[in-house]
Amino acid sequence: MYSDKVMDHFANPRNVGVLPDADGVGQVGNPVCGDMMTFYIKVKDDRLADVKFQTFGCGAAIAVSSMVSEMAKGKTLEEAMAISNDLVAEELGGLPKNKMHCSNLGADALHEAIKNFHDKKAGRVPSAGGPADLHEHEGCACPYCDSSLEAEDKTFCRACRVEFEECPSCGGITKKGDAACIHCGKSLGNKT
Amino acid sequence: MKRVYLDHIAATPLHPEVLEAMRLCLAEVTGNPQSLHAEGRQALDAVEAAREEVAGLVGAQSSEIYFVSSGTEANNFAVKGLALGQQARGRHVVVSAVEHSSVLNSVKALERQGFSATLVPVDRFGRVDPADVEKALTKETVLVSVMTANSEVGTVQPVAEVAAVCRRRGVLVHTDAVAAAGSIPLDVKALGLDALSLAGDQFYGPKGSAALFVRKGVRILPLIDGGIQEGGRRGGTENVAGIVGMGRAARLARQEMEARTAALVTLRDRLLEELPGRVGHVIVTGSRTERLPHHASFCIEFVEGEAMLLSLDMKGVAVSSGSACTSKALKASHVLLAMGLDHATAQGSLVFSLIDGTSAEDVDYLLDVFPPAIGRLRGMSPLYTQYLKERGS
Numbered sequence: 223m224y225s226d227k228v229m230d231h232f233a234n235p236r237n238v239g240v241l242p243d244a245d246g247v248g249q250v251g252n253p254v255c256g257d258m259m260t261f262y263i264k265v266k267d268d269r270l271a272d273v274k275f276q277t278f279g280c281g282a283a284i285a286v287s288s289m290v291s292e293m294a295k296g297k298t299l300e301e302a303m304a305i306s307n308d309l310v311a312e313e314l315g316g317l318p319k320n321k322m323h324c325s326n327l328g329a330d331a332l333h334e335a336i337k338n339f340h341d342k343k344a345g346r347v348p349s350a351g352g353p354a355d356l357h358e359h360e361g362c363a364c365p366y367c368d369s370s371l372e373a374e375d376k377t378f379c380r381a382c383r384v385e386f387e388e389c390p391s392c393g394g395i396t397k398k399g400d401a402a403c404i405h406c407g408k409s410l411g412n413k414t
Numbered sequence: 415m416k417r418v419y420l421d422h423i424a425a426t427p428l429h430p431e432v433l434e435a436m437r438l439c440l441a442e443v444t445g446n447p448q449s450l451h452a453e454g455r456q457a458l459d460a461v462e463a464a465r466e467e468v469a470g471l472v473g474a475q476s477s478e479i480y481f482v483s484s485g486t487e488a489n490n491f492a493v494k495g496l497a498l499g500q501q502a503r504g505r506h507v508v509v510s511a512v513e514h515s516s517v518l519n520s521v522k523a524l525e526r527q528g529f530s531a532t533l534v535p536v537d538r539f540g541r542v543d544p545a546d547v548e549k550a551l552t553k554e555t556v557l558v559s560v561m562t563a564n565s566e567v568g569t570v571q572p573v574a575e576v577a578a579v580c581r582r583r584g585v586l587v588h589t590d591a592v593a594a595a596g597s598i599p600l601d602v603k604a605l606g607l608d609a610l611s612l613a614g615d616q617f618y619g620p621k622g623s624a625a626l627f628v629r630k631g632v633r634i635l636p637l638i639d640g641g642i643q644e645g646g647r648r649g650g651t652e653n654v655a656g657i658v659g660m661g662r663a664a665r666l667a668r669q670e671m672e673a674r675t676a677a678l679v680t681l682r683d684r685l686l687e688e689l690p691g692r693v694g695h696v697i698v699t700g701s702r703t704e705r706l707p708h709h710a711s712f713c714i715e716f717v718e719g720e721a722m723l724l725s726l727d728m729k730g731v732a733v734s735s736g737s738a739c740t741s742k743a744l745k746a747s748h749v750l751l752a753m754g755l756d757h758a759t760a761q762g763s764l765v766f767s768l769i770d771g772t773s774a775e776d777v778d779y780l781l782d783v784f785p786p787a788i789g790r791l792r793g794m795s796p797l798y799t800q801y802l803k804e805r806g807s
Binding site: 232240279 | 716717718719720721724728746756757758761793794795796797799
């Protein structure tokens with residue numbers, strides 16, 4: 223199910239840890255969703271002098287975090303902002319389709335850390351801390367059968383004939399009319 | 415590398431005698447059981463002998479046993495076939511909230527056809543209260559389905575009491591005994607059941623072998639239309655070798671159950687008692703007393719199930735997890751949520767299910783490799799870091 227590269231990054235993750243004097247901290251996801259990633263960065267001369275991460279989640283989530291840290295280290299902030307979740311998945315030799323949505327958030331967490339660095343520098347309120355809603359919906363797959371949902375219509379799976387809605391809490395695609403989101407468990411405001 | 419297989423709930427290894435019986439069958443049985451010639455009669459004899467054995471395992475008559483392809487098919491057959499067979503009397507079914515997806519999704523299929531359904535809740539140990547089943551019954555109810563034991567938390571349900579309620583109210587009752595059959599004694603007459611599902615791969619028989627018991631005289635509609643196989647209730651040429659394997663496995667289970675159980679219960683109790691202390695912040699899921707003899711299940715805090723499963727696999731230990739990430743649907747376990755666990759805790763689900771032959775050394779090995787594997791994952795978990803910080807302050 224996972225590529226050798228994913229398993230290598232899972233078994234030997236690079237750059238795990240906390241930077242107590244980090245210049246920027248970014249966090250995405252939450253344990254309810256199943257995955258949570260925190261990235262710490264040290265910035266020197268506009269470059270990422272050090273990157274560390276902590277991740278709660280499945281094998282894919284840990285491998286993605288490790289890969290992002292490796293790709294980002296030494297890069298300029300601008301270059302690091304260009305690292306996309308898709309690029310990370312590609313570097314890992316691909317991820318199972320159903321993991322693309324929920325576990326492939328490493329680049330988002332890194333970008334949050336860089337934003338936090340800019341905010342701190344500019345004296346703005348730091349953006350780190352709260353879980354950000356950064357799920358990307360491009361290339362989204364049906365949470366039930368794993369088949370790709372049409373890019374223009376993410377609210378219906380043709381294979382399952384199930385209608386979806388976007389969860390207002392986590393942004394995930396979940397079954398329309400359900401009481402709670404299947405990803406984060408928050409109420410969708412529907413009566414059962 | 416040493417392998418320790420603790421995933422009984424997914425599949426058991428073949429018993430050597432089962433393998434031999436199947437090998438002989440594959441090599442020597444040519445005919446189709448429905449053919450009238452000698453080759454056909456030989457195949458039919460093999461199937462019917464196996465039917466006797468499977469019936470014997472659950473206290474049924476052999477004419478009440480229908481062979482199918484999987485536990486999932488048995489559950490589909492029971493839920494849909496029984497409900498549709500009684501729909502002239504009513505269109506309401508009652509099932510527990512912790513049933514296998516093959517039961518729950520069969521109920522959903524019935525709902526799409528105009529049935530209504532009631533899910534009976536469970537307590538924090540995953541147990542159904544027969545009084546709640548009784549409360550859920552309406553004049554329209556035609557079928558109740560409550561599993562014998564849950565594979566994810568090991569809890570054994572009060573099936574006899576549920577069946578007694580149903581009998582009193584004239585409602586058919588089915589139990590999904592896939593996780594239990596072959597591991598605990600079952601007698602359909604003593605339990606008062608109308609239907610029961612069981613699968614060979616849960617008691618050292620082959621994958622793809624399963625059966626449904628349907629009490630004589632109970633109307634059930636076929637799921638697979640075809641010829642006259644299985645009394646016209648399940649079309650399709652019989653999986654003769656699979657059936658033969660299941661039959662032999664059923665005989666062995668009946669003969670060896672007591673000895674197997676005695677050996678496994680000791681090891682199970684050791685796991686339930688010792689594993690939590692090895693790493694801390696561990697919740698035992700399911701009931702301590704009403705529990706499958708080979709089953710120990712936990713939620714490990716601050717770490718996610720799939721990551722634990724992969725880590726243990728790298729150390730040579732095969733286990734299951736009910737976490738969202740191991741299920742392809744990425745959905746938190748409905749069983750753990752129904753028991754009142756929160757989503758985050760449910761992510762740390764881990765199931766150790768012992769097989770015949772699991773040794774004390776195997777359990778020692780697991781208890782040795784478990785703490786470093788969990789320690790490594792907790793070391794990279796932001797939740798654990800946060801917990802340590804909060805505890806320190």
